[in-house]
Amino acid sequence: MPYSPAPDRRSLLKLLAAAPAVSALGGLAAAAPARALAAPASGAAAPGIVKALPPEWFTVRGTNAEARFDSFADTGLLTPNDRFFVRNHTTTPVLDAADWRLTLWGDGLHGRAPVHFTYGQLRDLPSVTRTALIECAGNGRSLYTSQQGEPVTGTSWTLGAVGAARWRGVRLSDVLRRAGIARDAVALQPRGLDDPYVSGGVDFGRVRRPLPVAKAFDDVLLAYEMNGEPLPYDHGYPVRLVVPSWVGIASIKWLGDIEVSTRPLTSPWSTDWYRLFGPAHPSGGSEPIGVQTIKSAYELPFGATLESDRVHRLTGRAWSAHAPVRSVEVSTDGGTHWRRARLLDTPRRNGWVRWTVPWRPHRTGPATLLSRTTDAAGNTQPERAVHNTQGYLFNAVVRHAVTVA
Secondary structure, three states, X not given: OOOOOOOHHHHXXXXXXXXXXXXXXXXXXXXXXXXXXXXXXXXXXXXXOOOOEOOOOEEEEOOEEEEOHHHHHHOOOOOOHHHOOEOOXXXXXXXXXXXXXXXXXXXXXXXXXXXXXXXXHHHHOOOEEEEEEEEOOOOOOHHHHHOOOOOOOOOOOOOOOEEEEEEEEEEHHHHHHHHOEOOOOOEEEEEEXXXXXXXXXXXXXXXXXXXXXXXXXXXXXXXXXXXXEEOOHHHOOOOEEEOOXXXXXXXXXXXXEEEEEOOOOOOHHHHOOOOOOOOOOOOOOOOOOOEOOEXXXXXXXXXXXXXXXXXXXXXXXXXXXXXXXXXXXXXXXXXXXXXXXXXXXXXXXXXXXXXXXXXXXXXXXXXXXXEEEEEOOXXXXXXXXXXXXXXXXXXXOOOEEEEEO
């Protein structure tokens, strides 16, 4: 049956010389991306991002685009595709699904011969649809410095490197079974088709990160739709991984190949980065981080001015990678008094909930709003996050400054 070879965003592009180059991969051929990027129709620009980035929705951070959390206030439970944050190590590749294929290879396959799937073959397999958050491991990173006074390296995200979408695709476990995964396989290494990442004169290769076979067989998707549409280019077209509850780097975009191994695998994204370093962590760093953390945030700009002696309906979102949200508490006086917010959604695994609380401030001047999530497993946001030098997994209660006038 026919499939659309590109997202609706084709209108943003004057598409492109499509014949892919071929690169050697230990004797295996893998399609390299054809590239032709058009300027966004409007809004701010970021190097290598295809979609428009209007400033009322995004803050451009290098090759990335952070969603403004306050802009979620007029959206539903799902983050619209054009509002979803973009995390790129290099540039968004513009690929043609007709030329794309996924290669599985390695000593963890029976017969050890590579197995290929075209886009059409994946679309013909039984599909599933799941709602899940994608959140960068460094979401909230800047708060280590601005709130806790601790230095960190990396992109200075506030709280907008997160979004929720309804993903449709194929279970990775189904594809692994069809490819003939061996009983003694223990690790996978998915790799994207974006350009190799070069930093400090070192070529680290294309983005790739090990994934345990056990997680792959749990709930991981090979997704080809996002919120009922083909994946947008910036979000992994034609096929990406979606790894629920794990840090965003695990959900490799523009998937090109997956190594299947009978031994543990590593990459710079599991050795140099996405581990916890610092005095509070093991000498030499922690194990590679997997599961995300717990957070909440107001859908209100930092430093907003609110009118005194009138009722304001404060809104926000809360989420936890460990378990569904159980409750959200808020404070409008810097933490002296707390009260429960009203949840607007049924808490579910791998998702967030919207919440609301009324507030009528009487005293003018600066005020500090706080929100605190507790999940069904008993995890609660702490007052202070445990520092790590690369600024991952910020989970502390955020001190949200406003002015009452």
